[in-house]
Amino acid sequence: MKRIHGVLSGVAVALVAWVALLGSDVIDRPLVFALPFIAIVSYGLFNLGIVVHKVFNFKTYPSEQKSLLEDILRAKEALKGKGVFDDE
Numbered sequence: 001m002k003r004i005h006g007v008l009s010g011v012a013v014a015l016v017a018w019v020a021l022l023g024s025d026v027i028d029r030p031l032v033f034a035l036p037f038i039a040i041v042s043y044g045l046f047n048l049g050i051v052v053h054k055v056f057n058f059k060t061y062p063s064e065q066k067s068l069l070e071d072i073l074r075a076k077e078a079l080k081g082k083g084v085f086d087d088e
Helices: 002-023 029-056 062-081
Strands: none
């Protein structure tokens, strides 16, 4: 629950700052209204960047691949005995 409290407090601070900007003349009003949308788009692009980075740096484990393929072959043989794979 500590993480959700941190997230909610961050959202509350952002909301208070946004309302304060609405009441002041520091930034033009149309830009202040666009700030939540800009924040959401920025957050989405940030997460997309993280996913792309992790996909490009994905590690492969050949020994695990071999073990998994052996498990699949054993499972297919067991299922063939039960009549699941009739076409092979």
